[in-house]
Amino acid sequence: MPRRRIAVVGGSLGGLTAACLLRDAGHDVVVFERSSRELEERGAGIGFLSATAKYLVERAGLDVGTISIETPFIRYLNRDDSVASEEAHPYLFSSWNTVYRRLLESFDIDRYRLAHEMVGFVASGGAPGPSASSDSGDSVSVDFANGTSYDCELLVCADGIGSIARAKLQPEAAAAYAGYVAWRGMVPEANLPTAVVDRLGDAITYFVYANSHILVYPIPNVAGSVAPGDRLLNFVWYRNYAEGDDLGDLLTDRTGTRRELSVPPGAMAPHHEAEARAVAAARLPPTIAAVVDATEELFVQSIYDIEVEAMAFGRVCLLGDSAFAVRPHAAAGTAKAADDGWALAAALDAHESLDDALAAWEATQLKLGRSLLERTREVGSRSQVTNTWVPGAPDTIFGLHRPGD
Numbered sequence: 001m002p003r004r005r006i007a008v009v010g011g012s013l014g015g016l017t018a019a020c021l022l023r024d025a026g027h028d029v030v031v032f033e034r035s036s037r038e039l040e041e042r043g044a045g046i047g048f049l050s051a052t053a054k055y056l057v058e059r060a061g062l063d064v065g066t067i068s069i070e071t072p073f074i075r076y077l078n079r080d081d082s083v084a085s086e087e088a089h090p091y092l093f094s095s096w097n098t099v100y101r102r103l104l105e106s107f108d109i110d111r112y113r114l115a116h117e118m119v120g121f122v123a124s125g126g127a128p129g130p131s132a133s134s135d136s137g138d139s140v141s142v143d144f145a146n147g148t149s150y151d152c153e154l155l156v157c158a159d160g161i162g163s164i165a166r167a168k169l170q171p172e173a174a175a176a177y178a179g180y181v182a183w184r185g186m187v188p189e190a191n192l193p194t195a196v197v198d199r200l201g202d203a204i205t206y207f208v209y210a211n212s213h214i215l216v217y218p219i220p221n222v223a224g225s226v227a228p229g230d231r232l233l234n235f236v237w238y239r240n241y242a243e244g245d246d247l248g249d250l251l252t253d254r255t256g257t258r259r260e261l262s263v264p265p266g267a268m269a270p271h272h273e274a275e276a277r278a279v280a281a282a283r284l285p286p287t288i289a290a291v292v293d294a295t296e297e298l299f300v301q302s303i304y305d306i307e308v309e310a311m312a313f314g315r316v317c318l319l320g321d322s323a324f325a326v327r328p329h330a331a332a333g334t335a336k337a338a339d340d341g342w343a344l345a346a347a348l349d350a351h352e353s354l355d356d357a358l359a360a361w362e363a364t365q366l367k368l369g370r371s372l373l374e375r376t377r378e379v380g381s382r383s384q385v386t387n388t389w390v391p392g393a394p395d396t397i398f399g400l401h402r403p404g405d
Helices: 013-024 050-059 096-106 164-169 194-200 245-250 270-283 286-294 333-350 354-386
Strands: 005-009 028-032 045-047 069-077 083-095 118-123 140-144 149-152 154-157 176-188 203-209 212-219 232-240 299-305 316-318
Touching (some): 005 013, 013 028, 013 050, 013 096, 013 154, 013 333, 045 096, 045 232, 045 333, 050 083, 050 096, 069 212, 083 096, 083 203, 118 164, 164 316, 176 245, 176 354, 194 212, 232 354, 270 286, 299 354
Parallel strands (some): 005 028, 069 203
Antiparallel strands (some): 045 083, 118 140, 176 232, 176 299, 212 232
8 A cells, every 4th residue: 555645624523534544544644724723613412423433432542431422212202291202222422522622632733734724726737636537646736725735645625515625626516405404502411400401311302393303412511521410411403494585584693694504602693592492482392492491502503415426536535524415314424424534544555546546435435425315315304394203213213324323
């Protein structure tokens, strides 16, 4: 296996996982992150599927119990707080911040370069990235907004749902609004009545009603503590908003600025926050409504699909949300990005030719991305459109490759 000079653009979970794996395999890897400081996502709980946890457990040697919380049950509530359905099924949940910090600690900090926003890239022949296709002597020059550039043999683009690389390489792969958003928030367990924590702290808890559903689960606190009493209860509440004025008004923040995809904590327009709390009180089971009401700063993320026809373009490849952006209903977005990284490292190890490695990698990851996208669209349609979500249905269980896996 030749040692490659690799640039990873995007220093979030997918980019960091890929960078750690490629570095471990002996490649010369540098990560370029557009933010001027280390990243943070307040309130972002994640399903900690095996692909997401794999690097931290197998390579970094961390005890999974120190970075995630296991819930032994999947529980559905009725409107009156009674249990509609409950089954034993273990899940692990963590927080975006916890996983990011641990991955960053596992990488070489001097090779994690902040304030590097990619603005373009050119293959060795002088044409845009897709033209770099031969395996002899090709390179990619990556240009950044700060006026610097970097030459590499392989450019791994992990620059997220708004990927500059995808827009350049596959402009027809536009984001498609799903018709609904996720209202989100988290509350310290210490700020909630004991009865609420007792009901919601040992499970992922759902409430499904007409054209909507909400789920609640525990995650580590901001400092990463997983101890009962220190933890947070995190909720994700899916609600329909028509594209156009309806969605546009929701995404207009308290300063009057129209946001493109999401409105972060502290920026929601007061009338939308008040409306959401009122609907929670009127429509949700009391224990779940209590979590929404106790959340100091609600925030919103629009739900979009993105599907690509290709992931490898000469010496450039798309990874994670830069390729497929999938709805969160399988809790597999971060797992898909991590799996892309594991598969890429394995393909480079198995092939002398970079072209052959990328072709083999692309075939498997396209298949996985399409399968996951189809499954999450189906689950979202059941709750938000057709009202055919059955509590406890086995095909709604989280998983990357299939429900439960």
